[in-house]
Amino acid sequence: MNTFKSFLYLGLAGSIFFGGMVATGCATSNDHAMNGNAMANDTPAFNDLEIAHIAYTAGAIDIRYAHLALALAEDPEVLKFAELMVRDHTAVNKKALALVKKLQITPQDNGMSQQLLKGAVTIRNELSRLHGPAFAKRYAANELGYHKAVNQAVEKTLIPTAQNAELKALLTGALQTFKVHQEHAVVMNEKLQ
Amino acid sequence: MTSHKINMLLIVGLLVVGAFDREGLAQTTSLPQRHVVQIDGFVFQPPQIRVVPGDTVVWVNRDFVPHFISVGEGKWQSDVLEENQSWELVVNETGSFSYVCVFHPKMIGIVTIHD
Numbered sequence: 521m522n523t524f525k526s527f528l529y530l531g532l533a534g535s536i537f538f539g540g541m542v543a544t545g546c547a548t549s550n551d552h553a554m555n556g557n558a559m560a561n562d563t564p565a566f567n568d569l570e571i572a573h574i575a576y577t578a579g580a581i582d583i584r585y586a587h588l589a590l591a592l593a594e595d596p597e598v599l600k601f602a603e604l605m606v607r608d609h610t611a612v613n614k615k616a617l618a619l620v621k622k623l624q625i626t627p628q629d630n631g632m633s634q635q636l637l638k639g640a641v642t643i644r645n646e647l648s649r650l651h652g653p654a655f656a657k658r659y660a661a662n663e664l665g666y667h668k669a670v671n672q673a674v675e676k677t678l679i680p681t682a683q684n685a686e687l688k689a690l691l692t693g694a695l696q697t698f699k700v701h702q703e704h705a706v707v708m709n710e711k712l713q
Numbered sequence: 714m715t716s717h718k719i720n721m722l723l724i725v726g727l728l729v730v731g732a733f734d735r736e737g738l739a740q741t742t743s744l745p746q747r748h749v750v751q752i753d754g755f756v757f758q759p760p761q762i763r764v765v766p767g768d769t770v771v772w773v774n775r776d777f778v779p780h781f782i783s784v785g786e787g788k789w790q791s792d793v794l795e796e797n798q799s800w801e802l803v804v805n806e807t808g809s810f811s812y813v814c815v816f817h818p819k820m821i822g823i824v825t826i827h828d
């Protein structure tokens with residue numbers, strides 16, 4: 521898959537991050553479409569060092585959302601979900617760090633990691649102004665959207681692009697975990713309706 | 714002792730062991746068994762097991778995220794099982810008990826203990 525397509529996925533992730541804010545979502549997609557055009561010269565979308573960085577960053581972002589939820593949410597379903605996110609994403613990232621150490625590599629910052637982090641700042645700012653049921657609903661909706669977007673990127677872009685067999689295996693295990701979270705998020709959203 | 718006598722003793726011995734194997738041990742004093750349930754990819758494998766009182770069920774977590782097993786709605790609970798950790802439960806009563814992972818409640822299994 522080439523860089524341009526990967527950035528389209530990123531655009532999708534971006535538009536989910538920004539929820540109903542279509543204008544912002546479009547601007548984000550356009551930015552990345554332009555970057556994608558500039559870089560779409562048959563170079564692989566991401567190298568393994570970048571893929572490792574993206575996977576780790578995606579987990580770390582969700583852990584931060586969860587900490588926010590543990591501080592601001594009251595709903596027991598939401599608190600339970602947030603605890604699950606901290607526990608599982610910490611386990612996956614621990615595994616990723618162990619692999620990085622074993623392979624003696626340094627994960628590389630990249631456009632997708634930056635985009636994920638940028639989106640997360642916006643969401644955290646939004647979430648931190650909410651309380652109680654309003655927080656719970658927004659957090660739950662974001663968790664579902666975030667896991668969908670990340671899972672799509674991991675499944676369609678990162679796993680097929682990864683070269684190292686151990687990294688591929690780690691991503692596959694991570695995807696399985698994140699898909700369970702996505703199902704969980706669906707249930708949480710239904711309960712909050 | 715002549716070699717003939719030794720041979721006779723060996724034959725008698727083998728017959729005695731054979732008889733125990735087939736009738737004695739197997740039927741009257743069946744040894745407690747260990748049943749292993751693998752937790753792999755958010756699934757209990759096998760999802761259903763049948764055991765007898767005195768048997769041991771061992772759950773082994775092959776996932777890299779932690780799991781936490783609750784059997785019979787909290788009647789028996791594991792500790793948090795990290796990757797490659799296991800939990801052993803010796804069952805001493807009969808009944809059919811469903812169990813779940815408390816962390817991932819879509820993970821379910823059944824252990825049936827029968828006479």
Ligand SMILES: [Cu+2]
Pocket residue numbers: 779780781814815816817820
């Ligand atoms: Cu579990």
